[in-house]
Structures are given as structure tokens and as C-alpha cells.
Amino acid sequence: MTSDLAVEAVGLQRTFVTHTGVLRRVRKDVEAVKGVSFHLERGELFGLLGPNGAGKTTTIKMLITLLLPTGGSARVLGHDVVDDVREVRRRIGYVFGGDRGLYERLSARDNLRYFSELYGVDPRRQKARIAELLELVGLTGREHERVEGFSRGMRQRLHIARGLLHDPDVLFLDEPSIGIDPVGARELRATIGSLTDVGKTVLLTTHYMFEADELCDRIAVIRSGEIVAEGTPTQLKGLVTAGRVLEVETYGVAPEAVAAATAVPGVRSVLAEDRGQQQVLIVQVEPGAEVTQAVLASLGAARVGRVSAREPTLEDAYVQLVTG
Amino acid sequence: MRALLHQQWTCYKLQLKVLSTSAFEGFLAVLFPLMFASAALLIYRVQDDPESMQYAGLGAAIMGMWTAQGVVAASMLSRERWAGTLELVVASPAGLGRVLVPATLAMSTIGLYCVVATIAWERWVFDLRLEISSWPLFVLSVLLTALTLALVGYFIAVTTTRYRYSGTLGAALEYPGWILCGFLIPVASLPAVLQPLSWAIPTTWGMAAIRSSADGGSPWGDLAACAATGAVYAVLAAWLGSRLVESARRHATLALT
Amino acid sequence: MTSLRIFVIGGLMSYRALFGWLKPGILIPTLVFTPICQILLFAYIGRSAGVGDDEFYVIGNALNYAAIPCLFAMSFTIEGERQGGTLGIVLTTPARRLPLFLGRALPVVVNGWAVAMIGVVGGALLLDVHIPGGAWPSIVLAVVVTSASCTGLGLAMGAVTLRVRQGSTIANVVFCVLLVFSGVNVAQSDLPGWMAAVGDWLPLTHGIQAARLLADGSGLGAVDGLLLRETGIGLLYTVAGLALLRFFEDESRRSASLDRV
Ligand SMILES: Nc1ncnc2c1ncn2[C@@H]1O[C@H](COP(=O)(O)OP(=O)(O)OP(=O)(O)O)[C@@H](O)[C@H]1O
Ligand SMILES: [Mg+2]
Numbered sequence: 154m155t156s157d158l159a160v161e162a163v164g165l166q167r168t169f170v171t172h173t174g175v176l177r178r179v180r181k182d183v184e185a186v187k188g189v190s191f192h193l194e195r196g197e198l199f200g201l202l203g204p205n206g207a208g209k210t211t212t213i214k215m216l217i218t219l220l221l222p223t224g225g226s227a228r229v230l231g232h233d234v235v236d237d238v239r240e241v242r243r244r245i246g247y248v249f250g251g252d253r254g255l256y257e258r259l260s261a262r263d264n265l266r267y268f269s270e271l272y273g274v275d276p277r278r279q280k281a282r283i284a285e286l287l288e289l290v291g292l293t294g295r296e297h298e299r300v301e302g303f304s305r306g307m308r309q310r311l312h313i314a315r316g317l318l319h320d321p322d323v324l325f326l327d328e329p330s331i332g333i334d335p336v337g338a339r340e341l342r343a344t345i346g347s348l349t350d351v352g353k354t355v356l357l358t359t360h361y362m363f364e365a366d367e368l369c370d371r372i373a374v375i376r377s378g379e380i381v382a383e384g385t386p387t388q389l390k391g392l393v394t395a396g397r398v399l400e401v402e403t404y405g406v407a408p409e410a411v412a413a414a415t416a417v418p419g420v421r422s423v424l425a426e427d428r429g430q431q432q433v434l435i436v437q438v439e440p441g442a443e444v445t446q447a448v449l450a451s452l453g454a455a456r457v458g459r460v461s462a463r464e465p466t467l468e469d470a471y472v473q474l475v476t477g
Numbered sequence: 478m479r480a481l482l483h484q485q486w487t488c489y490k491l492q493l494k495v496l497s498t499s500a501f502e503g504f505l506a507v508l509f510p511l512m513f514a515s516a517a518l519l520i521y522r523v524q525d526d527p528e529s530m531q532y533a534g535l536g537a538a539i540m541g542m543w544t545a546q547g548v549v550a551a552s553m554l555s556r557e558r559w560a561g562t563l564e565l566v567v568a569s570p571a572g573l574g575r576v577l578v579p580a581t582l583a584m585s586t587i588g589l590y591c592v593v594a595t596i597a598w599e600r601w602v603f604d605l606r607l608e609i610s611s612w613p614l615f616v617l618s619v620l621l622t623a624l625t626l627a628l629v630g631y632f633i634a635v636t637t638t639r640y641r642y643s644g645t646l647g648a649a650l651e652y653p654g655w656i657l658c659g660f661l662i663p664v665a666s667l668p669a670v671l672q673p674l675s676w677a678i679p680t681t682w683g684m685a686a687i688r689s690s691a692d693g694g695s696p697w698g699d700l701a702a703c704a705a706t707g708a709v710y711a712v713l714a715a716w717l718g719s720r721l722v723e724s725a726r727r728h729a730t731l732a733l734t
Numbered sequence: 735m736t737s738l739r740i741f742v743i744g745g746l747m748s749y750r751a752l753f754g755w756l757k758p759g760i761l762i763p764t765l766v767f768t769p770i771c772q773i774l775l776f777a778y779i780g781r782s783a784g785v786g787d788d789e790f791y792v793i794g795n796a797l798n799y800a801a802i803p804c805l806f807a808m809s810f811t812i813e814g815e816r817q818g819g820t821l822g823i824v825l826t827t828p829a830r831r832l833p834l835f836l837g838r839a840l841p842v843v844v845n846g847w848a849v850a851m852i853g854v855v856g857g858a859l860l861l862d863v864h865i866p867g868g869a870w871p872s873i874v875l876a877v878v879v880t881s882a883s884c885t886g887l888g889l890a891m892g893a894v895t896l897r898v899r900q901g902s903t904i905a906n907v908v909f910c911v912l913l914v915f916s917g918v919n920v921a922q923s924d925l926p927g928w929m930a931a932v933g934d935w936l937p938l939t940h941g942i943q944a945a946r947l948l949a950d951g952s953g954l955g956a957v958d959g960l961l962l963r964e965t966g967i968g969l970l971y972t973v974a975g976l977a978l979l980r981f982f983e984d985e986s987r988r989s990a991s992l993d994r995v
Contacts, residue, residue, distance in 0.1 A: 169990060217826050221987045242828040253819030256751035263747060270744040271827040271834070273736035505906050512910035519920045523785045649763035652771035662778040
């Protein structure tokens with residue numbers, strides 16, 4: 154029972170039964186999640202990345218007790234998500250992206266008040282807590298307006314405030330940043346980042362790679378219901394077979410020099426591109442290899458201009474993982 | 478000319494399809510008056526007097542027409558507005574009238590369906606056989622009532638567009654129509670203040686004509702009054718309709734939801 | 735404590751959040767003007783048919799119209815949750831479901847009660863019906879009981895709307911069924927036998943009978959059986975509704991059935 158893990162999923166599976174056709178209904182099983190296992194340490198910010206329909210939302214819905222797993226098991230703070238429903242619900246917050254999920258006719262403040270009641274927030278603390286959260290998400294001053302007049306980003310912020318109301322230990326954020334403007338998104342990232350400072354555990358899904366890169370301690374990439382890679386952002390980037398890319402500007406490089414550069418150990422390929430008077434050598438480097446000096450030496454007499462190296466981004470890694 | 482007829486026919490078919498597949502304007506517009514007619518017939522049945530059953534049966538049969546045409550019409554334009562199509566309709570080269578006429582005709586079709594359905598229902602559930610002494614006159618009276626009611630519906634549709642909750646307003650018109658038009662309550666027995674209102678609605682005259690043709694009297698006087706009052710609504714509606722489009726363009730109320 | 739707050743405050747707020755008629759432009763036509771018209775309609779029909787007296791129709795139709803807010807508001811407060819996408823969030827809260835859903839019934843009962851009272855008072859004034867002054871307190875009570883039992887039916891319908899869309903269509907149909915079957919305009923003894931038998935299992939039937947007796951000068955003691963019966967039937971629907979809600983929630987965790995809007 155006493156577990157140090159905030160979230161623990163073991164072989165979690167979920168199959169949906171759908172029917173197609175009107176007259177002759179054909180039963181079709183959709184395996185949305187096919188046995189995923191992962192865990193979140195307390196205080197960790199964990200990212201779940203994957204293409205549309207990969208099973209991220211389904212996984213989260215099982216963890217927040219909205220869906221029963223069809224296989225495997227999961228615990229949140231040591232409580233089983235199937236049996237200890239109330240214990241789990243008391244300790245988690247859930248925020249999803251999009252503009253639904255709010256009471257349009259109520260003001261922002263009343264939306265929060267309503268959910269503080271449902272979460273059993275201490276009535277004496279309620280007022281201060283709501284003011285605090287409105288401040289946090291930058292809605293102070295607009296709290297008396299009805300939500301029906303809110304923009305998408307404002308709704309999203311209100312969602313986040315709602316998810317934090319009862320000071321949950323574990324937060325599930327399902328694409329919290331869609332529809333937020335760049336400045337707001339930056340603030341939101343700061344907010345999410347600061348959650349772990351106060352000891353919260355966060356499970357985040359997003360389609361923005363830089364966001365995941367900046368925020369997450371660890372990331373799992375899920376594809377068609379299976380986890381295909383897991384690790385810190387740096388580890389994931391290291392998985393990229395493409396490795397680093399070296400770009401060398403040269404003037405009048407001989408074909409033999411290109412061949413020599415290709416022969417340097419650690420270089421996978423060299424491509425010469427003509428750009429006006431100069432040629433640019435695009436050197437694909439194997440991961441981990443340090444080849445800059447050797448490549449420059451191999452070019453011999455050719456005049457060399459600017460040399461630049463580009464690190465693979467998380468996006469490179471992601472694209473390779475989900476397409477490869 | 479042929480193109481116009483073709484366009485009207487297509488619009489009519491479309492509108493009829495929309496109405497008859499919608500729970501609110503199709504199913505409920507038939508069921509609601511039918512249930513109220515049943516409640517009224519249950520009351521009249523207590524005395525078990527054939528003459529008053531004939532009276533109630535005739536009125537109950539026409540009641541549904543009021544709902545299907547008058548009440549539904551009130552929400553017609555606002556329905557278009559909710560769907561975001563009102564602006565398109567007004568902006569279309571056809572003009573508002575060409576859209577409203579087939580729509581009101583489609584509602585009349587549902588209204589006539591209500592009449593037939595209620596007569597069948599009365600036979601089947603209440604074992605009530607209406608005595609119709611002259612079928613041609615009866616049918617003529619029903620058709621003229623439907624036509625003039627369509628004009629009233631057109632008028633209501635035009636006047637209520639500017640009102641946000643015109644659907645609610647339409648529903649609020651349902652009972653007053655049932656009270657005033659002499660379906661189940663003789664106009665003469667209404668309080669004196671309400672009687673002029675009754676006379677201003679063509680349906681009241683239509684209902685009287687229907688009764689005369691069923692009971693063997695001459696419906697012509699009532700039919701004339703029905704046609705005349707109906708014409709007044711047509712003229713008023715046409716005039717208001719053009720004003721409406723103007724004012725909507727000026728005040729930008731078309732997209733208002 | 736938390737549950738009590740959910741019941742009272744939460745109930746009131748969800749009523750405000752989900753019942754869309756609380757604007758004067760809708761409220762006055764639907765909940766003031768229309769019930770009075772229904773009363774007049776049937777009272778005049780009764781006069782032309784020579785059946786019953788005005789008081790009979792005033793009470794029957796005023797109470798019948800209480801069913802409009804009871805059925806619509808109650809089922810909206812559940813159906814709207816699904817339409818707005820808030821159901822998922824509400825269901826992830828640890829709030830106990832009993833006070834959560836029952837709390838929504840409280841403002842609805844008050845609303846239904848108010849509509850019925852407006853009908854009774856307005857109808858009595860317009861049609862010059864005399865109801866003895868001493869009868870009013872017990873009539874108020876009978877109306878409370880009746881709106882509560884109608885709200886029970888509304889709760890059951892609300893649960894059904896989690897599965898079947900078209901909540902307001904269902905509410906309209908149920909309203910019509912009540913109009914015809916529960917002795918609103920025809921004394922139960924004058925209804926065909928099978929209709930009266932159906933009416934026995936509907937809310938409203940016994941409440942209307944009790945209110946009519948009270949308006950005729952009976953004491954509360956004479957109608958306690960009827961009121962008890964009315965309460966029991968309301969309770970029956972409420973329990974059925976809560977059980978259905980429970981069932982749907984469990985079922986949705988199994989088959990994701992509440993996801994599809
Ligand atoms: N209620 C449902 N019934 C049937 N199939 C479902 C249901 N919910 C999800 N699915 C299917 O499960 C799969 C995973 O869906 P899920 O919503 O978990 O994806 P996701 O990773 O969150 O995608 P996105 O990035 O687009 O949000 C999809 O194929 C989807 O069609
Ligand atoms: Mg998703």
C-alpha cells in the first residue's frame with residue numbers, strides 16, 4: 154500500500170467496442186491502449202507524447218477513474234484506480250484542453266466556487282483560494298463575467314485554475330496549452346514548471362515538442378497504444394540515429410576532398426550543395442562522434458568559411474520514433 | 478416562371494423534410510395538440526351528448542393546424558438565425574419572400590396532416606365518427622383555413638424575428654389561439670373583451686365555415702370573412718417583411734443569436 | 735458537512751448553471767403567462783361542455799403546469815452537464831453522488847411550487863373562484879408535495895437523457911401523458927378504467943385530488959392518505975432515477991458510453 158510512486162501503470166490495456174453499419178451492425182474492437190507500463194516518481198513532471206489517436210487521453214482517463222482498464226492495473230499514490238475510486242479522486246486534478254467543460258452561464262468565479270464545493274474545499278479557505286488561483290492564471294478582474302463570453306485561452310486558464318482548486322497531489326494535464334497565445338503559453342509553462350517546485354506530480358500530454366523539452370523531467374512516447382521510448386529529453390534525443398549535423402561553408406572544394414571527408418570515422422555522409430560561389434558541405438555525423446577537426450583537416454587546401462553544428466531537437470527524435 | 482416554380486418546389490420539399498424530421502416542429506407539433514384535443518374530448522365525453530361530441534371533434538381536428546402553422550412559424554426565422562443561415566437567405570438573390578412562401582406551405586402541409594391524423598385518432602380512440610354533410614364544402618373550408626393560417630404564420634414569422642426568444646413566444650401563442658379561435662369554446666361564450674380578438678383571426682371564420690359545411694349550413698359568408706382577414710395579414714406581412722430586411726441591415730440584427 | 739454544502743450550495747449553483755430559462759424573456763411567457771392560459775382554456779372548455787366547475791380546472795391545470803419546470807429543469811440539470819462537456823469533470827470529483835444529484839432537485843421543487851401557486855392564485859382571481867382562507871396553508875403543503883414528486887420523475891428522466899438524447903422532447907411527451915392520465919381535467923372516476931389505472935402510478939394524480947379536496951374545505955387529516963401516496967410515488971421515481979444514474983456512471987467506466995455526445 155505504501156508506495157513512493159505517484160503514478161504506477163502496469164500493463165495497462167483498454168479496448169473499445171464500437172459498432173459500424175446501421176442495419177447489419179458489425180462489431181469492431183479498437184485496441185486504444187495495448188499494455189503500457191510506466192511510473193511517475195513523486196514531484197516528477199512526466200510527459201506523454203504521441204500522435205493523434207495514440208491512446209494518451211485514454212490512458213489518462215483510466216488513471217483518473219473515468220474509464221476502467223480492460224487489462225493491467227494502475228495505482229495513483231498507492232490507491233488502485235479501480236477499487237479506491239474516492240481516494241484517488243480526492244488527490245488528483247484533471248485538466249483537458251479545448252473550450253468545453255465549463256458552465257457557460259456561470260461566471261468564472263462561480264465555476265470555481267461550484268467545483269470547490271464538489272471537491273470539498275474548506276469553505277473558510279474557499280474565497281482566498283479562488284482569488285489566489287485567478288491571480289495565478291491571470292484572470293483577476295474578469296472573474297465576474299460569464300464564461301460564455303470568454304475566449305478560448307481564457308477558458309483554458311480557467312480550466313487550469315479549476316484543476317488546482319483542491320490542491321491535488323497529482324495533476325493530469327491533457328493538452329493544456331492548445332489555443333493559448335504565445336505569451337500566455339509561456340506563462341502557462343512557467344506555471345506548470347512551478348507546480349513541481351511545490352511538490353506536485355504532473356502528467357502532461359502535449360503536441361508541442363519544445364514545451365515537453367522545456368518542462369518534462371521524463372518523457373514517454375506512445376504510438377498506437379504502445380510505449381516506444383521512454384527517458385529524459387536528452388536520452389531521447391540521443392536515440393536519434395540522425396545524430397548531429399555539421400554544416401561547412403567552403404569555396405572551391407575538390408571532389409576528392411569530399412570523398413576524404415566522407416572517409417573520416419564517425420561521418421555517415423557528406424553532401425555538397427552549391428550556393429552561389431560557395432559550396433556547403435552537409436555532414437551527417439553519427440551520434441556521439443566528434444568529427445569537426447578531422448573533417449576540416451581532410452578538406453586540404455580549400456578555403457573554409459563559417460562552420461556550424463546543429464543539435465538534433467526533441468522534434469527530430471519524436472518524428473523518428475513515431476514514424477520509424 | 479418555370480425556374481421560379483422549380484425553385485419554390487425544391488424549397489418546399491426541403492423545408493418539409495426539415496420540419497418532419499425535427500422532433501420539435503414535426504413530432505411534437507402533431508403530438509401536443511393531439512394530446513390536448515384528447516384531454517378536451519375526455520371532458521366533453523363525460524356528458525356523452527352526441528351533438529357536443531361532434532362540436533368538440535370538429536374543433537379538435539383543426540386545433541393541430543394552429544400549432545403546426547402559427548406556433549412553428551414564430552420560431553422559423555429565428556431557427557434560421559441560430560443555424561447562421563438567415564444572413565445567407567437574406568443575402569441570396571431570391572429575397573425573403575421566396576424563402577418564406579415555400580416554408581409556410583410546408584408548415585401548412587404538416588397542419589393538414591394534423592387534421593387527418595386527429596380525425597383518424599378520434600375514430601380509433603374515441604370511436605367518434607364526424608358527420609360531414611357536404612364533403613366538397615368541408616374540404617374547401619379546411620383548405621382555405623390552412624391557407625389563411627399560413628398567411629398568419631407568415632405574419633408572425635416576420636414580426637417576431639427581431640425578438641430573441643421568438644421560439645418561446647411562439648409556444649406562448651399556442652393556448653391563446655386555442656382559446657380564441659372557437660375550436661373547443663364557442664366564441665360567443667368568451668368574455669366580451671376577448672371576442673374582437675377572435676374575429677381578427679381568419680382561423681375563427683375558417684372554423685365557423687368548417688362547422689357550417691359539416692352541419693349542412695352555408696359556409697360562404699364565413700369563407701368570405703376568412704379570406705378577407707387572411708388578405709389583411711398577407712399585406713401587412715409583405716410590408717413588414719421588406720421593412721424587416723431594411724432594418725436588419727441597418728441594425729445588424731440578422732446574425733444576432 | 736461537505737455533503738450538506740454540495741446538497742444546498744452545489745444544487746443551487748447547478749440549477750443556475752444548467753437551467754437556461756432564467757431570463758425574463760423566457761421566464762415570464764413560459765412560467766407565468768402560459769399556465770394561466772392553460773387554466774383558462776380548460777376552464778372555458780369545462781364551461782362549454784357543462785362539466786366540472788372552475789375551481790376544478792384551476793387546481794388541476796395549475797398543478798399540472800408545475801410539471802413543466804419540474805420535468806424540464808430537473809432533466810436539463812443532468813442533460814446539460816453532458817452537452818457542455820462538464821460531466822466528465824464532475825464525475826472525477828470525489829463528491830458523493832446522492833447529495834450531488836439530489837441537491838439539484840431542491841431549487842427545482844421551489845420553482846415548480848412557485849409556478850403552481852401563481853397558477854392557483856392567478857386562476858382563482860381571474861375566474862373569481864373562492865377558496866376559503868383557512869385552506870391555503872394546507873394547499874401550499876399539497877403543492878410542495880406534488881412538485882417534489884414531479885421532480886422525482888424529472889430526475890428519472892434526467893438519468894435517461896444521459897443515454898437518450900432529445901431530453902426536451904421526452905419532457906414534452908411526459909407532460910402530455912400527465913395532462914391526459916393524471917386526472918388534471920377529468921376526475922379520475924370519469925376516466926376510462928385503464929387510464930385511471932395508469933394515472934394511479936403517476937405523480938400529480940393524488941396531489942391534485944388532495945388539493946381539490948382541501949380547496950373544498952376538507953382538513954389536512956382527510957387528505958393525508960393521498961399526500962402520502964403522492965410522496966411515495968415521487969420517492970419511487972427518485973430512487974429509480976438515482977439507481978439509473980449510478981448504473982450509467984458505472985457502465986460508462988466500462989464502455990465509455992458517456993463520452994459520445
Ligand atoms: N469512447 C470511445 N469509443 C471508441 N473508441 C475510442 C473511444 N475513445 C477513444 N477511442 C479510440 O481510441 C484511440 C485512442 O484515442 P485517444 O483519445 O486516447 O488518443 P489521443 O492519444 O489522446 O489522441 P489526441 O492526440 O488526438 O488527443 C483512438 O483510435 C480512438 O478512436
Ligand atoms: Mg487526446
